[in-house]
Amino acid sequence: MTDPYVRIRDLGVTFTGGAKPVRAVGGVSLDIREGEAVALIGESGSGKSVTMRAIMRLNPEKRSRIEGSIHVGGHDVMKLGARRLARFRGAEVAMIFQEPLLALDPVYTLGAQITESIRRHEPVSRAEARARALQLFERVRIPSPERRLDSYPHEMSGGMRQRAMIALALACRPKLLLADEPTTALDATVQIQVLLLLRELQRDLGLSIIFVTHDIGAAVEVADRIAVMYAGRIVEEASARDLMRAPRHPYTIGLLKSRAHGAMVKGARLDTIPGAPPDLANLPAGCAFAPRCFLAADSCRRDDPPPLVALDGGRTARCLRVEHTHPDAIGTPAH
Amino acid sequence: MVDATQTATAPLDPVAAPVRSEGYWRSVWRRLRRDKVAMTAGGVLLFILSLAVFAPWIAPQDPLHGTMLMRLRPIGTEGHILGTDELGRDMLSRLIWGGRLSLLMGVTPVIFAFFIGSAIGITAGYAGGIVNTLIMRTVDVFYAFPSVLLAVALSGALGAGLGNALLSLTVVFIPPIARVAESVTTRLRSSDFIEAARASGASALTIVRVHVLGNVLGPIFVYATSLIAVSMILASGLSFLGLGVRPPNPEWGLMLNTLRTAIYVQPWVAALPGMMIFAVSISFNLLSDGLRSAMEVRA
Amino acid sequence: MSPPDTSRADSARPLNGAGEALLTVRGLKKYFPIRGGILNRAVKRVHAVDDVDLEVMRGETLGVVGESGCGKSTTARLLMELIEPDEGELIFDGCKVGSRELPLKEYRRQVQMVFQDSYSSLNPRLTIEDSIAFGAQVHGTPKREALARTHDLLARVGLDPARFAGRYPHELSGGQRQRVNIARALALRPRVIILDEAVSALDKSVEAQVLNLLTDLKAEFGLTYVFISHDLNVVRFVSDRVLVMYLGKVVELGEAERVYTHPQHPYxxxxxxxxxxxxxxxxxxxxxxxxxxxxxxxxxxxxxxxxxxxxxxxxxxxxxxxxxxxxxxxxxxxxxxxxxxxxxxxxxxxxxxxxxxx
Incomplete structure (x- = not known):
């Protein structure tokens, strides 16, 4: 097997700006192959966005402490100098955000922003860059792209802005696209269009995608593999199919069960995970999920966090009692 | 974080003494106390204020009488630690006594303007619509004048004297305070908790009393504190022009004016009243800065 | 302050049978002017809610779905009379809202609302118990009594009053704050609660807890819900009937399962x-x-x-x-x-x- 395109080992991110240091990410290891789409899912404060930002070194360097290593396409991201880092961002890795209005510059037309971005990275003429911008707009399926290149971000609707931001991110032909909740703010009928667009780009351009979301449904539409995060750690990682069919970590099981879905009995109660996510500045000893876990035993509350257990089919779960969640042991949870 | 669902089954006693969080102002005080700059500024102000209050007991000499034989002595002269002014009066005593009038003229107009301006601004902000437009455009007419010009013009029209100077300074500070009050109230008015209060059937007056005042008076107060420095400088300016305090009463602005001619003879002595004005105004500014950051709730 | 009409206010009053309209809306219309030009005249209008008729049945949960700009939040605010409609009338339990039989203040006691943003819907300067007790005090309940009821309600929504009553909103998590908002809505013993994206901002594991709480409270207090959300799964789970809105218009209205399994409108x-x-x-x-x-x-x-x-x-x-x-x-x-x-x-x-x- 060849080396993975993205290789993250023991990534730790601690924010030191506040009164108490907050360990937002506590030892994340993740591999992503070329052309693979991986979703990081989790609730607010689970560390999914921080993990993704670390790949582009976007976390504030003065107020955070970062450990571990990140390699992307042969670059050692932690060791990149300022100039190499600027090249790396854009040409190797690009990012799209939840709110395009904050990521796009309001005083330039979209065409100007894209051509400027291309010309900053590559020695091409203005006309050439413009032609490429037009191609990109066609690529992301913006109707009447010629005219749209000359409009300003505020003149476009939410879905079109999101497409324009994706076009801008693709301007320098990156190989890895980081997507931070790109469809959360969109309406249902528009969300599905953008999700399908991402999938299409992955297939046609061979893009690797890391997709951060709290919405399992959106993750399933785009991702080949899903990593579930809880309190700064990946607690389960599996192919989308395996995860949805037979989740193995108690947190994933609870999360899938607690969703209101399909034709449920009226007035029925949802299975809930009791309690609330832990305070990252004050994590419990042992497994961070133990206080809310239906399977937790005394051993879960002791000592170190549970190790990552390798399971059949190349999947992993960070749980001491994972043998109790085997489909034969508890029956396949409904989905 | 607390497990909420499991507490639902806990035994309940509705009259049990609840765990009470520290009150808002107490937490502001706790944060302010950790701010070294603000506490130092507060200390300086407290010191100058107590000098002014206890002037009759503290001042070593009579501030109104001196001897021409001892005029314009330098700092460090025996019997006059801070020297003497152009009429031979003891500078230290005059500075201590001068604090009374100067602080009075700095603080009083701002206090009056705080109440009047807040009332105007909150009314405009909460009422919104045409009422807002009417009130705020009127306020803007006054706001359009440079504050120095307005103060001088009003004082001039009303005639010289302490009372008139205070009145004109009050009028000068109402528009800026009203504008700040209007903007914070307008922003607050669209909050969901105000909507929720309206949805519970409360009258406008009740909502303003319970939900608006507590949230807007703080920011307005902080802004007003920063105006005290301006007020002192304006008051000094009025005295300087002969529109405020009359000689021989000591007031820092007036002292600065009369010692102006002595700047080549005793520059350090002549600068002393200016230093006092500077110390007090910068202290008020630093204190209001500290207060503002201490009042931000979300940690 | 007029004394509330106790015969109507009593929520323990027996229901007059299901299938009867509790809240009827006729011809509701709200256009928001967009002002511009030198004269500040309305140059354009946002057709937020355009001629909406609907009925909320006694004891049901009416789900309202639609995309942004479809007018579902404006509808909620119009139902609550937080904004004046341009046209249309509300009839609550047979009485026209704002008439002599049912003054606005009395209507607002019967209909309450929970907002999406749990933080901005609580006054940051008031303790939890003061926020909840406020409404009852406005309606003339003595403070002691209002506080005692507040503590009951806190316990009812799963917050230990001894630990939470005296705290401030910023000391609570999002899920806990939304429980407080629900308790506040219940404080006036309303018969209808409008939930405007009330669970949308919560994490999924907390959302399920709050949904269960809403189910329990509905049964316990005999409530009627208007449940507004963009989350179609959640609406299907909670609603008896569903109203689909598109650009200020009702495009489909029907029994929830029927609408979800056999939608009739192409939208x-x-x-x-x-x-x-x-x-x-x-x-x-x-x-x-x-x-x-x-x-x-x-x-x-x-x-x-x-x-x-x-x-x-x-x-x-x-x-x-x-x-x-x-x-x-x-x-x-x-x-x-x-x-x-x-x-x-x-x-x-x-x-x-x-x-x-x-």
């Missing part, structure tokens, strides 16, 4: 099939609709959906379809569903909304 069908499939082996292949919803400023003429509809006739752009019953308790505003509309005259293939779902 409803498209909206439902836009939901992520949740099945990695059967992912969505084709987006059901292209483009974004049009701007509610200057909405399309005729049927407002005609610009995105997969199967239209020329007259769809000029003639507005009325909301008409297609079966019992299921109304749709689409020419294709009205036999006499002339839609099927030109012998074209009948569009089957369920085809869009496929």
């Amino acid at each position: 409803t069908a498209a909206l439902l099939s836009s939901m992520p499939s949740m099945d990695p082996d059967h992912r969505t292949e084709e987006p059901p609709l292209a483009g974004d919803p049009p701007n509610p400023i200057d909405p399309p003429t005729g049927c407002r959906f005609h610009t995105r509809c997969p199967s239209i006739r020329p007259f769809c752009a000029t003639r507005e379809p009325p909301l008409a019953d297609v079966e019992r308790d299921h109304a749709v505003a689409c020419h294709a569903r009205v036999p006499a509309s002339g839609y099927h005259d030109d012998a074209a293939a009948v569009p089957d909304p369920e085809k869009i779902t496929a």
Whole structure:
């Protein structure tokens, strides 16, 4: 097997700006192959966005402490100098955000922003860059792209802005696209269009995608593999199919069960995970999920966090009692 | 974080003494106390204020009488630690006594303007619509004048004297305070908790009393504190022009004016009243800065 | 302050049978002016809610779904009388709201609202118990009594009063704050609660807890809910009937399961099939609709959906379809569903909304 395109080992991110240091990410290891789409899912404060930002070194360097290593396409991201880092961002890795209005510059037309971005990275003429911008707009399926290149971000609707931001991110032909909740703010009928667009780009351009979301449904539409995060750690990682069919970590099981879905009995109660996510500045000893876990035993509350257990089919779960969640042991949870 | 669902089954006693969080102002005080700059500024102000209050007991000499034989002595002269002014009066005593009038003229107009301006601004902000437009455009007419010009013009029209100077300074500070009050109230008015209060059937007056005042008076107060420095400088300016305090009463602005001619003879002595004005105004500014950051709730 | 009409205010009053309208809305209309130009005149208008009729039945949960700009939040605020409608009337339990029998203040005691943003809907300067007790005190309940009831309610929504009553909103988590907001809405013993995206901002594991709480409270206090959300799964789970809005208009209204399994309006069908499939082996292949919803400023003429509809006739752009019953308790505003509309005259293939779902 060849080396993975993205290789993250023991990534730790601690924010030191506040009164108490907050360990937002506590030892994340993740591999992503070329052309693979991986979703990081989790609730607010689970560390999914921080993990993704670390790949582009976007976390504030003065107020955070970062450990571990990140390699992307042969670059050692932690060791990149300022100039190499600027090249790396854009040409190797690009990012799209939840709110395009904050990521796009309001005083330039979209065409100007894209051509400027291309010309900053590559020695091409203005006309050439413009032609490429037009191609990109066609690529992301913006109707009447010629005219749209000359409009300003505020003149476009939410879905079109999101497409324009994706076009801008693709301007320098990156190989890895980081997507931070790109469809959360969109309406249902528009969300599905953008999700399908991402999938299409992955297939046609061979893009690797890391997709951060709290919405399992959106993750399933785009991702080949899903990593579930809880309190700064990946607690389960599996192919989308395996995860949805037979989740193995108690947190994933609870999360899938607690969703209101399909034709449920009226007035029925949802299975809930009791309690609330832990305070990252004050994590419990042992497994961070133990206080809310239906399977937790005394051993879960002791000592170190549970190790990552390798399971059949190349999947992993960070749980001491994972043998109790085997489909034969508890029956396949409904989905 | 607390497990909420499991507490639902806990035994309940509705009259049990609840765990009470520290009150808002107490937490502001706790944060302010950790701010070294603000506490130092507060200390300086407290010191100058107590000098002014206890002037009759503290001042070593009579501030109104001196001897021409001892005029314009330098700092460090025996019997006059801070020297003497152009009429031979003891500078230290005059500075201590001068604090009374100067602080009075700095603080009083701002206090009056705080109440009047807040009332105007909150009314405009909460009422919104045409009422807002009417009130705020009127306020803007006054706001359009440079504050120095307005103060001088009003004082001039009303005639010289302490009372008139205070009145004109009050009028000068109402528009800026009203504008700040209007903007914070307008922003607050669209909050969901105000909507929720309206949805519970409360009258406008009740909502303003319970939900608006507590949230807007703080920011307005902080802004007003920063105006005290301006007020002192304006008051000094009025005295300087002969529109405020009359000689021989000591007031820092007036002292600065009369010692102006002595700047080549005793520059350090002549600068002393200016230093006092500077110390007090910068202290008020630093204190209001500290207060503002201490009042931000979300940690 | 007029003493409340106790005979009506008493929520323990026996229900007059199900299937009876508790809140009726007729011809509700709200346009927001967009001012511009030197004279500050209204140059354009946002058609936020345009001629909406609806009934909320006693004891039901009415779900309201639609995309941003469809007017569902404006509808909530109009139902609460937080904004003045341009036209239309509200009838609550047989009395016109704002009339002598049912003054506004009394109506607001019967109908309460929970907002999306749990933080901004609580006064940051008041303790939890003061926030909850405020409404009752406005209606003349003595403070001691209001506080005692507040503590009961806190316990009821799963917050230990001894630990939470004296605290401030910023010391609580989002889920806990939303419980407080629910307790506040209950404090006036209302009969209807409008939940405007009340669980949307919560994390999924906390959302399920709050949904269960809402189910329990509804049974315990005999409440009627108007549940507004963009989350179609949640609406299906909680609602008895569902109202689908598009650009300020009601396009479909019917029994929830019926609407979800047999949508009649092409927009409803498209909206439902836009939901992520949740099945990695059967992912969505084709987006059901292209483009974004049009701007509610200057909405399309005729049927407002005609610009995105997969199967239209020329007259769809000029003639507005009325909301008409297609079966019992299921109304749709689409020419294709009205036999006499002339839609099927030109012998074209009948569009089957369920085809869009496929």
